[in-house]
Amino acid sequence: MWEQYKYSSLPPTLEASTHSQSTKSDASNSWSVWCCHTWITCLSFVILLVTLPISIWCFLKIVPDYERVVVFRLGRVRPSKGPGLVLLLPLIDQFQRIDLRTRAFSIQPCKVKSRDDVPVSVGADVQFRVCDPVLSVLSVQDINIVIQNTAENLLAQSLGRKYLREIYGDRIRLGEHFKEDINEQVKPWGVCVERADLLVEAVLRPHEEHVNVPLTTPVVNPNGGLEQLIMQFVSMTNQVPSTDAKPSADLSLEEIVRRLEGTLSESLVSEVRSSYQLYVVEKDGKRSACFLDLKSGSGLTGMGVLCSPPDVTLEITEADLLSLIQGDINPLTAYTTGRLHVTGNLQTALRLEKVLPKIMSS
Template sequence: MWQQYKYTALPPTLEGPASQPIKPDASNHWSVWCCHILFTCLSFGILLITLPISIWWFLKIVPDYERVVVFRLGRVRPPKGPGLVLLLPLIDQFQRIDLRTRAFSIQPCKIKSRDDVLVSIGADVQFRVCDPILSVLSVQNLNFVIQNTAENLLAQSLGRKYFREICGDRMRIGEHFKEDINEQVKPWGVCVERVDLLMEAVQRSHEEHVTVPFNPLVGNPSGGIEQMIMQFVSMAKQVSATDTKPSISSPGLMSL
């Protein structure tokens, strides 16, 4: 019989040291703080010495629809604006963030619904930046990432819907689609305000796209009876024309 072995914990002498949280070094913190103060004072001195020429370079005018995110010695500071914003030479880097509503269009693409119907549908999406710091720190190319995310979510959300739901509840599907996008882009400091779905064409499944030989009696169900009557009328005219045509007899028979 096989013996059953039970694994027990290792003895304390063989166990590795318990992980402990790393405490920040107080001396390192004070040295960084002192360097920060020193470089800030030097930057202020350079700004004062080079007045008034430095005003043209380091005094920025920020309109109401923009905010300025400042990085001082690599550390982000609260967004500034609107109005006049003073930057320090050599230690400040800044980036302007537009808070106005922007829009992009998702090109119509073929999406298969839950009941295997190909729908060519696109969307118009309007969004704006609601947190300037997150929009700068989260992604590099904000417009490209949001558009790519919206295209993927559109295919996923419509792929779970039936065709009758897509046609009948387009407004409700657009609202759900907007909520799904907001959940994805909220960590990037972006808010989606409006989504408009645009349906261009509808195509059936692959089984219904099989090419069938064209038959005029079957190709148009609504006009099949009329086409049949027209065919009968044309055939009757041909028969009557052949019956009424005079027969040509030979001259020898006529002389007899």
């Protein structure tokens, strides 16, 4: 039934005549608008001259070097003006000052989950400036709020795709990538980001995640940077309880497993509830295996490979394993520095902090 409402195409001659008529109409409209615009502008000049010298004090603006003035004449934007003296026409000109100096804002530390499902408290310091005054006025209403919201969203998205080791070890490189991501977003707004520094403040313990308690005592360093990260690693190492009884440097893997077997209990199983497969690379390059099953009963440990698939697989050298047991390094520090390789959930691997002190005291 709708076919009766379809229009047939116009003949070529009629279509050409219609197009020429519309072109003439547009040309006449643009010509009339231009004449009206010119007439109003000339009238504004006349008013400016008649009201001299009072009009000079009202419509002559002094623009410093760090500012530009975006002028709207009869609602249409004109190229930015300044620095120096800028003359505005009365009644038809509106202007807006744009500061070209570098601005900065801080993204407050927020909890972000890394790719290996570890919550990390990460903030950032961002510096930006306006490169194109006209675009900054036409694109957004409040450039500061828009850029800050954009940076916060991009920070959560970019770090959510990175492993914890990358966040700690490649913080400078991630900051450069973060700056490039923001620049891609804010370039159409006439803004360029000059610097973006990531601030990794704390790693939250998995079992204390609901109370938002950091693994380390926050280190207050107004300058941030690499010094803050090093001080955090030192504080993490100092948190491992020290005891008088430490294994000797020549302690074998079999002796470690024997001591570990004496520490197993139902309370430890209720706290950990995970199974681990550990591969130790000895000094001669030999690769030995042992396991720790803390899922049921009083737990089970021994040499060899676990009969069921483990929750986490760990690989470490013999010297680094002894350092972990002695408390010389922290499991998180060993992971972020590449001395401990983890396959599986990193939060589950960090629960070994409950087991290591018991080996030292046995």
